[in-house]
Amino acid sequence: MTTEDGPLASFTAELDSAVILTDFDGTLSEIVVDPGAAVPLDGAVAAVEGLSRVAHTVAVVSGRPVDFLAPFFADTVELVGLYGLEWRRDGRTGRIPEAGRWRAVVADTVARARAELPGDVHIESKGLAVTLHYRTVPERRGTIEAWAATWASRTGLHVGAARCSVELNPPVLVDKGRVVSDAVSSPDVRHACYIGDDHADIAAFAALEASTENGLDTRRIAVHGTETPDELVAAADLVVDGPTGVVDLLVSLLGDQPAAVS
Ligand SMILES: [Mg+2]
Structure with missing residues (x-):
C-alpha cells in the first residue's frame, strides 16, 4: 500500500486538519x-511524535x-488517562x-481487594481507579467479577470490563466516546481517526461515527489480536x-514527513 492510495491518503494530504487518536495497550504496545x-x-x-508536530x-x-x-511521549502528544478522568496537555x-x-x-x-481476593490476582492501583487482572489466572474471573x-x-463505584480484567471506576460520566467528541469539536478539524483494540474503544468508534453527520472524514481502526472483541472489529472501517x-x-500517515528522532 502506498501513501497516495492508502485508506488514510486524505488525512496525509491535510494533516494540519487531522485529529489522530490512539489507545495504548494492545495498540501502541503489545499486551504483556x-x-x-x-x-x-x-x-x-x-511515529506518534512525528505526527504530533504536523497534525x-x-x-x-x-x-x-x-x-x-x-x-x-513528548509534550506535543496529548495524553488522556483513565478514560477521560484526567489528561495532560503541554506538559x-x-x-x-x-x-x-x-x-x-x-x-x-485497593486495600480491600488485596486483603480479600486470592493472592494470584494482579491488582493495579491507578489512583482514581483500580483494575483487577485475571490474564494469568482465568479461573479467577468469576470470583473477581462477583467481588x-x-x-x-x-x-x-462503577464496574467496567476490559481485556482479561475488571475495572472499578468513579461514577463520573466520561468515556472514550466523550473524549473523541471533544477532540473533534473544533471547526478546523476535517479528518479524525481512532485506533483501538478493546471494549472501551467501542464508545470511541460510536462517537466518531456520530461525528460524520458534521461532514467529518473519519476512520475507525480496529487492532486485531486474539482478545479483540468481535463487536469492535465489526464496527471498524x-x-x-x-x-x-x-x-x-x-x-x-506521516507520508513524506520525518518521524521524530527519539
Ligand atoms: Mg487497548
Missing part, C-alpha cells in the same frame, strides 16, 4: 502479563493514568474535579494486525 511492564513498540513513539491533534487515549503514559496535568473525591474510596478498594459487583454496590500494523499505519 505484567501491566506495569508494557512499553510502546519500536517506532511507535517516533491538528495527536492524543493517546487510555485507561491508564497519565502518569504511566507521560514518560514515553500540564488536569483532572475532572468531581473524580477527586473518589480517591479515598479507590484507595480503600467487584458486590464492592461496587457498597461504594457506588479498517482492521490492522496487532501493534506492528499500527506502527506501519502511523508511518504511512
Whole structure:
C-alpha cells in the first residue's frame, strides 16, 4: 500500500486538519502479563511524535493514568488517562474535579481487594481507579467479577470490563466516546481517526461515527489480536494486525514527513 492510495491518503494530504487518536495497550504496545511492564513498540513513539508536530491533534487515549503514559511521549502528544478522568496537555496535568473525591474510596478498594481476593490476582492501583487482572489466572474471573459487583454496590463505584480484567471506576460520566467528541469539536478539524483494540474503544468508534453527520472524514481502526472483541472489529472501517500494523499505519500517515528522532 502506498501513501497516495492508502485508506488514510486524505488525512496525509491535510494533516494540519487531522485529529489522530490512539489507545495504548494492545495498540501502541503489545499486551504483556505484567501491566506495569508494557512499553510502546519500536517506532511507535517516533511515529506518534512525528505526527504530533504536523497534525491538528495527536492524543493517546487510555485507561491508564497519565502518569504511566507521560514518560514515553513528548509534550506535543496529548495524553488522556483513565478514560477521560484526567489528561495532560503541554506538559500540564488536569483532572475532572468531581473524580477527586473518589480517591479515598479507590484507595480503600485497593486495600480491600488485596486483603480479600486470592493472592494470584494482579491488582493495579491507578489512583482514581483500580483494575483487577485475571490474564494469568482465568479461573479467577468469576470470583473477581462477583467481588467487584458486590464492592461496587457498597461504594457506588462503577464496574467496567476490559481485556482479561475488571475495572472499578468513579461514577463520573466520561468515556472514550466523550473524549473523541471533544477532540473533534473544533471547526478546523476535517479528518479524525481512532485506533483501538478493546471494549472501551467501542464508545470511541460510536462517537466518531456520530461525528460524520458534521461532514467529518473519519476512520475507525480496529487492532486485531486474539482478545479483540468481535463487536469492535465489526464496527471498524479498517482492521490492522496487532501493534506492528499500527506502527506501519502511523508511518504511512506521516507520508513524506520525518518521524521524530527519539
Ligand atoms: Mg487497548
